[in-house]
């Protein structure tokens with residue numbers, strides 16, 4: 001079954017890709033990725049939630065503890081297009097194989113969060 005091992009290879013590559021496109025706060029695919037001054041990337045939503053939770057103008061970066069302020073964030077448009085490309089590859093594989101890929105499931109979990117507070121609570125559990 002040559003085709004099966006081919007798919008497994010693709011899955012392996014996609015899993016590795018996902019690791020690089022993942023947000024360290026919500027551990028899911030980046031959504032509206034922003035770049036911090038310390039060159040780490042997170043979802044725009046996650047970093048704003050983190051800043052809000054501290055009730056201060058700055059919060060330490062979850063990865064390197066450098067202070068992050070809202071103003072120092074820049075939109076990471078390159079990364080955003082990579083994430084979009086990744087998602088369309090996953091969608092194509094899902095429709096080809098008729099199987100749900102595990103990578104896309106996390107996004108659904110985040111979108112299912114009903115309130116901002118609920119989401120914030122989930123984020124803060126990591127700390």
Ligand SMILES: [Zn+2]
Nearest residue numbers: 023026043046
């Ligand atoms: Zn995130």
Ligand SMILES: [Zn+2]
Nearest residue numbers: 038040061064
């Ligand atoms: Zn950092």
